[in-house]
Amino acid sequence: MWDSKALISLQRSWATQRRVIWALLMREILTRYGRHNIGFLWLFVEPMMFTLGVTALWTATSNFHGSDLPIIAFAITGYSSVLLWRNMPSRCLDALLPNLALMYHRNVKVIDIFLSRLLLEMAGATISFVALSVFFITIGSIHPPEDMMKVIWGWLMLSWFGMAFALLIGGLSEEFELVEKIWHPVSYITFPLSGAAIMVDALPKAAQEIILYLPMVHGVEYIREGYFGSRIHAHYDLGYMAIINLLILLVALAQVRKISRKVIPE
């Protein structure tokens, strides 16, 4: 049985946390995008510009991606996925410093600052992905996804990976300065390995085994299967991805808790 007092206190904490995350989210939108020109629309216009740029580049160079899929569809699914899981850790690097003054308020916790940034990043990448898909489907450049649920599910799995990984990177970067220096090359090098630029099926057998150790590859492959269905042969194991996500998340939460105890408001 639930202790009613504990339940009420839990409900209250949840209400407070929601309020704080919402306040931080609004603050973040204002400081990042301001009220000038298109304001908060930059949230998804920026990732859209990235994806469109890469799509144009890949189209122009007839990028080899190991299948006969149209390059536009390939680029949109691939690059949107990269933006989703890669921008989240970037936003969590040194996320506390600009917010230290706000930590004078007892209810503002380290995890709230991370979560508000993550929600915003996820919203931006998702809106960008949906808007570009709708646009190219409408003008007839690509076909609608064969299995929408798979696309959504894959996208959620990738978001989960991105959030867990971001919390880990963000938490570690507060303790070790080195993390920030290493993150940039790592994020750059993992791009071609993330399954965004090539189908796993097109790789030699030995390379497939190695690349499938990377959790995000499974998410991207699953999204592509949802998008293209029978036209491709996707390689994934969502159970494996879920276990890795969970492990990263656990370590990340422990690290965030550790740094939370040490944060000194400005």
Place this chain on the structure above:
Amino acid sequence: MIRLCDVSQYYATRTGSKMVLDRINIDIHRGERVGILGRNGAGKSTLIRLISGAELPTKGSIVREMSVSWPLAFGGAFQGALTGYDNLRFICRIYGTEFDDKVPFIQEFSELGLYLREPVRNYSAGMRARLAFAISMVIEFDCFLIDEIVAVGDARFHAKCHEELFVKRGDRAMIIVSHDPTYIKEHCSRAAVLSGGRLQLFDDVDDAFGHYLSN
């Protein structure tokens, strides 16, 4: 009541762990005004942050049975990139209160006029103090934590602060931290002296005053 029980605080420095507060014990009751005297660097602001809950102690426990404000100082607790109004909005959202009905008070008290629409980082120290104090008075607490409030502002501003804090909110508990004994003497019923990480309590403000000066 607020109860601090054997609260110690250590900070990691290049030369090893440094003790800032050493086994602090103090009870603060409803409606009570306690002054904490200490020289620069004695750990007054650290103590206030711990009481507010913004920072956690290395050892010991802090129990809060009344609502406690954030440390009201004339810096901190605000975001420089946001405008005055946006900072107010942020505080209202965090504490779950309406924004619109607070605006007239903020305008009247801060006397900032159109500057409320400018980023706080462009404000002068005096303007910042006016905004910070005005926003601080928007959320009601049982206990206010006041950190070096006399540091900035002109006489007129001080008079307005005095009215809001000590007249209109005279029934609240307050913990006032300062290196200025006369300010503590004027406003507190009880005082403590912080030195060498230890907090020494005095029932009489004059005794605390004497101890502080002789140290």
